[in-house]
Amino acid sequence: MTRRRWIADEVSGDRAALVGAHADHLVRVLRARIGESFDIATGQALRRGRITSVNADRVEFDLGEVISAAPLAKITLVLAIFKFDRLEWAIEKCTELGVSRIVPVISRRTDAHLAAASMKRVERWRPIARQAAEQSRRAAPPEIAAPIKLSDALNLPEALRVVLAESEEQTLLRDVLQAHATAGGIALAVGPEGGWAEDELQLFQQAGWISASLGNTILRAETAAIAAIAVAASTLFSF
Numbered sequence: 029m030t031r032r033r034w035i036a037d038e039v040s041g042d043r044a045a046l047v048g049a050h051a052d053h054l055v056r057v058l059r060a061r062i063g064e065s066f067d068i069a070t071g072q073a074l075r076r077g078r079i080t081s082v083n084a085d086r087v088e089f090d091l092g093e094v095i096s097a098a099p100l101a102k103i104t105l106v107l108a109i110f111k112f113d114r115l116e117w118a119i120e121k122c123t124e125l126g127v128s129r130i131v132p133v134i135s136r137r138t139d140a141h142l143a144a145a146s147m148k149r150v151e152r153w154r155p156i157a158r159q160a161a162e163q164s165r166r167a168a169p170p171e172i173a174a175p176i177k178l179s180d181a182l183n184l185p186e187a188l189r190v191v192l193a194e195s196e197e198q199t200l201l202r203d204v205l206q207a208h209a210t211a212g213g214i215a216l217a218v219g220p221e222g223g224w225a226e227d228e229l230q231l232f233q234q235a236g237w238i239s240a241s242l243g244n245t246i247l248r249a250e251t252a253a254i255a256a257i258a259v260a261a262s263t264l265f266s267f
Contacts, residue, residue, distance in 0.1 A: 032058070033067040033165045034077075035158060042091045044068050044077060051087045060087060067095060069167045097167040100126050101264040102213030105257060106181050108135040108220035109146050110249045118250035119153050123160035123170055125254065126261045128213075130157070131184070132175040136225040146175040178228060182235040187212025191232040192256055194223045196241040201256060204240045205263040216260060218253045 036044040046054055054060045060079055068077035068089055074097040077089035105127050109115065119130060132150065134143045154172045161169035188208045190201060217232065233239065242255050
């Protein structure tokens with residue numbers, strides 16, 4: 029049986045702990061007991077952990093052998109902010125698929141109320157990504173950056189930067205990735221409901237981003253984000 033994996037809240041030498049609601053779930057829902065073993069991600073390594081202490085708000089582990097962890101592709105998702113329930117679903121699923129960083133951006137078509145609320149909402153998005161990372165047995169959750177303006181996201185350092193555009197009719201994302209396979213990481217930009225505005229696409233082009241499509245159908249923003257990460261992860265791991 030596959031052991032559950034947890035991302036430690038605290039690590040000190042060969043000791044680790046889950047605290048607060050994180051510990052409560054392990055104790056109350058999974059009925060964890062002293063002596064049980066789990067995989068514990070410490071931030072530096074993935075290790076075998078044995079429970080030594082159980083309380084409602086704190087579970088402590090002794091850390092043992094290092095366990096090999098599957099590598100993740102270096103994929104940054106630049107995601108325009110849209111309705112929070114759909115956005116959070118996209119964050120969860122993109123985490124499961126292997127995204128390494130998510131950069132929420134305020135675009136021209138981002139609702140003003142959502143833009144204003146996003147600065148506080150990011151504190152909810154990070155636990156969502158963490159829970160999804162544990163569920164999918166990742167060694168670490170993706171970084172969830174604080175929301176920024178689109179203009180501040182145009183000069184990301186990734187070697188390959190691709191903007192998904194409904195107006196692109198010739199170039200598919202899959203073909204771009206296959207033609208520009210790189211170990212320097214990729215950034216994928218997915219627009220809000222209604223897509224990127226024309227002047228925003230021009231800014232991407234001026235900043236050196238490649239325009240690409242996911243196909244002939246028009247996808248909702250959350251579907252496009254998930255599909256883009258799935259295509260990127262599968263393409264990168266095929267090399």
